[in-house]
Structures are given as C-alpha cells and as structure tokens.
Amino acid sequence: MKNHFLLIIILLACNKQDVQYECEDMVKREWWKEQVVYQIYPRSFMDSNGDGIGDIQGIISKIDYLDTLGVDIIWLSPHFDSPNADNGYDIRNYRKVMEEFGTMDDFDQLLNGLHERGIKLIIDLVVNHSSDEHRWFQESMSSKENPYRDYYIWKPGNNGKEPNNWPSFFGGSAWEQAGPDGEYYLHYFAKKQPDLNWENPKLREEVYDIMRYWLDKGVDGFRMDVIPLISKHQDFPEMDEEMLNHPEWIYASGPRLHEFLNEMNRKVLSNYDVMTVGEAFGVSPELTQRMTDERRNEIDLAFLFDIARIGRDNWTQNEWKLNEWKALFTMQSALDRFHWPTIFLTNHDNPRSVSKFGNDSPEYRAASAKLLAMLLLTQRGTPFLYQGEEIGMTNYPFTSFEQFDDVEIKGNYDDVLASGVSAETYLAELNKSGRDHARTPMQWSDTILGGFTDGENSWLGVNPNYDEINAETDIRNPNSVFHFYRRLLDIRKDNESLIYGEYLDIDPDNNQVFAYTRSGVGDTYLVVLNMSDEAVSFDINNEFKGYNLILCNTERTDDIIGQEQLKLQPWEARLYRSN
Ligand code: ISL
Ligand code: CA
Numbered sequence: 243m244k245n246h247f248l249l250i251i252i253l254l255a256c257n258k259q260d261v262q263y264e265c266e267d268m269v270k271r272e273w274w275k276e277q278v279v280y281q282i283y284p285r286s287f288m289d290s291n292g293d294g295i296g297d298i299q300g301i302i303s304k305i306d307y308l309d310t311l312g313v314d315i316i317w318l319s320p321h322f323d324s325p326n327a328d329n330g331y332d333i334r335n336y337r338k339v340m341e342e343f344g345t346m347d348d349f350d351q352l353l354n355g356l357h358e359r360g361i362k363l364i365i366d367l368v369v370n371h372s373s374d375e376h377r378w379f380q381e382s383m384s385s386k387e388n389p390y391r392d393y394y395i396w397k398p399g400n401n402g403k404e405p406n407n408w409p410s411f412f413g414g415s416a417w418e419q420a421g422p423d424g425e426y427y428l429h430y431f432a433k434k435q436p437d438l439n440w441e442n443p444k445l446r447e448e449v450y451d452i453m454r455y456w457l458d459k460g461v462d463g464f465r466m467d468v469i470p471l472i473s474k475h476q477d478f479p480e481m482d483e484e485m486l487n488h489p490e491w492i493y494a495s496g497p498r499l500h501e502f503l504n505e506m507n508r509k510v511l512s513n514y515d516v517m518t519v520g521e522a523f524g525v526s527p528e529l530t531q532r533m534t535d536e537r538r539n540e541i542d543l544a545f546l547f548d549i550a551r552i553g554r555d556n557w558t559q560n561e562w563k564l565n566e567w568k569a570l571f572t573m574q575s576a577l578d579r580f581h582w583p584t585i586f587l588t589n590h591d592n593p594r595s596v597s598k599f600g601n602d603s604p605e606y607r608a609a610s611a612k613l614l615a616m617l618l619l620t621q622r623g624t625p626f627l628y629q630g631e632e633i634g635m636t637n638y639p640f641t642s643f644e645q646f647d648d649v650e651i652k653g654n655y656d657d658v659l660a661s662g663v664s665a666e667t668y669l670a671e672l673n674k675s676g677r678d679h680a681r682t683p684m685q686w687s688d689t690i691l692g693g694f695t696d697g698e699n700s701w702l703g704v705n706p707n708y709d710e711i712n713a714e715t716d717i718r719n720p721n722s723v724f725h726f727y728r729r730l731l732d733i734r735k736d737n738e739s740l741i742y743g744e745y746l747d748i749d750p751d752n753n754q755v756f757a758y759t760r761s762g763v764g765d766t767y768l769v770v771l772n773m774s775d776e777a778v779s780f781d782i783n784n785e786f787k788g789y790n791l792i793l794c795n796t797e798r799t800d801d802i803i804g805q806e807q808l809k810l811q812p813w814e815a816r817l818y819r820s821n
Contacts, residue, residue, distance in 0.1 A: 269579045269742055274463070274517035274542060276741050277314035277362070278619070278731060279626045283590040284321055284343055285329055286683045286702065287629055289695035296683070296694070298339070298348040305355045307713065311632055311724070312731035315362040315517075317465050319590055321349065322368075325375050327434035328412075328649050329681070331366075331467060332373040336452040353460055362462035364517060369449045370468045371435040374420075378448075379436050383421040392442045395428040395474065406480050409489050413653030416489075430471060430493055432649050440472045440502055453510045463516035466541065470494040470525045470533070472502055487556075490524025503533060503540035512539065519543040519584060519624075527573065536580050543584050543624060546574060550587050557654065559598075559674035564753045564773055571758075575622040575745035583623030587614060588631065593679040595628070597637035601775060606813050607634055607711075612726040612795035613771050613815035619730040620760060620769045620817065622745040627727075630684055633716045634723040637679040638705050640672065647702050648677045678702065685712040729793060733817070738763045748783070755780050755810065766820040767792075768803075772810035780808045789818035 288300030320330035323338040381390035397405035404417035417426035473496025553562035587595035600610025611634030687693030692708030716724035743760035791801040
C-alpha cells in the first residue's frame, strides 16, 4: 500500500516544474528512442557487379563504413521483387529479393553482417498498394468472380467516366479501367501501384503473414510506407476544389486506420521486440500523435513532414522563415511522455538537406552540413540520417527533364503544363524540390562515376561534384563532414541528456540563430547555430556563464562562455556543456 501511495505522490509531483527530473525518468526507455537510423536507398548506394544499379552485395561491402560512421540502425528502402515503376515501391513479390539487387542469400548475409556489428536492420513495408504485376492483382483483374477480386478496390464507371474525381499523386485520375468487366481500380500513386483493399480481412491476414516472414528472419522492424492511407472512406466522396489540391486530407483520414494498426500490433508486432515508424505523409500532427501514442498500441514512431517539407506546396518550394521552422521543433518536442518524435531533414523523396536548409556553395557547404549534423543529433527524438548526408552531398544540377527518373515528376508533367505553368518554371522548382536529388548515386571516391560502379554508366546521373564531395576524401580529412558526424554520434551515445533531456528553444524569434538547451537528465547542453551567411553577435544569458565548448565546426579558441555575447561566423555551430 505504502509504495502505491508513494507512486501517487510522485505522479502528482510530476506536474510541477521543480521535479522535471522524475518526469523525465517516467519516459519509457526504448532502444529505438536512443539509437540513430541511417536510410539506404539500395538502387543508389553501391553497385557490386558493374550493371550501374546498386545492390545488396554493394551494401555488404560498405558495412564497415557504416560501422565506422557509428549509426545503429539501417532502414533499407524496398529490396523486394519489383518492375520498378516507382523504384521498388511497387512490389511484385513480397517474399523475393529484386533481381537487380541480388538473392535472398545476399539479404541474409547483409542482415547477419549488420547484426554481427550490433547494427539493426529495419525494412520498408509497402502495403498500401502492390505492383499491378503482383499475382494477386493479375488474378483480381481477371474477373469479378475471382477470389482475389476484393484484394483491391474496384468500382464501376460513372456515366462512362471514372467512379469519382479523385486524383493520383502521380498525375491524372486515381482510377484506371482494367479487366474484362470494364470496372476501374483505385491507385493513389502510379497506375502500376493498385491500392490494396484493407477492408478485406483476408488481405490483412496476407499482410500479417508477410510481416511475420521477415520478422522471423530477424529483421528489427519496419518503416511503413504511407501507412495512414490504408483505410479508405467507403462512400468515396467527390472532392471539392480545395481537397483536389490536398487529396491527402481525404486519403489520410480513413475511418478504420487505428483499428487496422491496432489489429496489426496485436496480431504481429506485439510478439516481437521491434520498432515501427509510419510514413505519415500529409497527416496532421494530431493524427500522428494518435498513431504513435504508446498507450494505443499502434506504431512507435511517425515521420511528420512539416519540418522536412517546410515551404512546400506540392512541387513548389516557397520561402520560409527560421522562426516558423523552429516553432515546429518546439511543437513536436513538447509531446508528452507517451509520444516520441522523429528528427529528419530529408529522405529519398526530398531534396538534399544541405541544399535546402544549409548553403551548398563551395564557401559554406561543409560548415552548413556540419551545422545540420549538430541539429539532427542534438534535437529531441530519434534521428534519421539519409545516405550521403554524412558527407554533405548536394542537389543535382538538372538541366533537362530527360535527366529525371522519378515517376512522380514524369506523371505530373502534363497536368502541371496544362495548368499553365511553363516547363522552365517546373524545371526551376524541381531543381529545389525534386525527389531525384536524393537518388543520385552515393559518391564514394573521386574516380569515374564517383566510385559507385565500375560499369560504363549508372542508372541515374552521378553529381558532377563527386570529385570534391565523396566518402574517401572525407575519411582522409579529419575536419570533414563525415568525421563531424562521427564525433556527434559518439557524444550523443554517451550523454542521456541529448537523448531524454528536455528541449527548450532559448530565442524562438531570432531569424538567424537557432539556439536551444537539452537538460534535466545529468549535464545541460547548449546548442547555438548561426543559420545564415552573415556573422552575428548572439546575446547569451548569464546562466550559461562557465559552460564548456564541447564541439564546434570552426577553429575556435574561447572554449568557455564568459562574455555576454557570442560572436558567430556564418554557419558556425557550437555545442556547449554545463560542466
Ligand atoms: O511527398 C510526396 C507526395 O507528393 C511524395 O514525395 C511521396 O510520394 C509521399 O511522401 C509518399 O512516399 C512514399 O510512397 C510513395 C513512394 O513513391 C515514395 O518513394 C514513398 O516514400 C508510393 O509508394
Ligand atoms: Ca548492381
């Protein structure tokens, strides 16, 4: 009885500021809250057999590089058999490795190789849709009576037209006519990516069996592709003008999402010690929080894109202000102890972080890439790094549409031009926002094709700056972006304050400097980032007097805060500790 009474006292006290520490202790410790994820887009990571396409043996050849970097978890973008209408996000066989990537033995060798070094592997679960070349779809399309018909979503036409006016994210209608009965099937993405019908319990069981197959092989969890879209509004309502510009408002608000996620957790995930992160494209912070509330037993984490995609309006990249951006970090760090944020600035669907958030000119590229490293690895939440970010790879200089590969860019081309936008404008915007920027091959050395392949060419152009920006050059240079990431990964691993500490923005209105503390679990850390091309004087509060400089991206001398102002060079990043 006494202990119960004591617990109530602690719980009540936890509402008061002065016992913040006990509150922090109430955050449930999980390995996936403490570790750092590195995303690999296998097509572009490393080619081992000279066909110009990345593959699993290529990744295996770089496990030591990943181990040296010091990341803890690898997220592998889809490695499954696929016709590559959307580079693997259109799966033809969920239990087979894509031929270009290698064999199941290669996959097992990769998984074991990572595990031997204490590195975990999560794989991409793409179950909102499959490929139209999947056996299920071929059966489903063959006739209305086929037992697989209801694995997908079929509707009769409406007066000879599509069932409703829903758009595909990849251009045109979300409905495509197919099969002998003249009906239409639903596809939120490309025509070759028909949406699976989660209303069908048989389909859901098929998905759960696929999950168990990979979990029983030993994978450590899943990144769940567009998982909020799996529940569809069964009345399939027409969209008004505003919705047509934001179809995700309808697509990501289906009525049975939580029921499906809870069932998936109960039937599969709860039987394994794994992590799940949902790609929550287009969903609200509130929905993201409901999906990841640990009391609801749905998924652990979700990518909220508001930070990474700030200023984005579809393929247009608008201006944005630093204080708006900082407010998003504060919002997601203010989540209570039942939620845990993700921290990321890019992925395979977004431009290179140093080009969007830093300054990728020769003068400031390395400094700003290191500044972003300090941001990613000192914020509150699980950091997700993307291949090439650790060496400050930049956007690609696209000069013509022929250089793009992306089905989303090609699929939207006609619609965009039909809306009156010129090809030049579309190209200029895509040079800021296009998905192919992050998909150009990883730059390993200053040799031909960046050391990505020893073949004649690569599936997508290698950035011409590979001769200066590549892993080998960075590894040789102790002051490189790569080694700055390594030092931060080490510091983060050893200091719980940077993992579970409270987050506080100490100057939220400042539109040049991003400065915040992490506190409450041991030492207090102060991070000061000059996110501008100008030198600035930053007023520093007396409370930080005596703080020690732990890491900086310039050659600093004054390593203890003494004066009232910090003189920061352009893109200077500093990490201080209270003692
Ligand atoms: O943001 C987007 C919508 O315009 C797209 O970049 C992206 O399609 C969206 O974030 C969903 O992405 C995921 O599902 C897609 C696939 O093309 C992306 O690569 C994947 O990350 C369909 O599977
Ligand atoms: Ca290859």
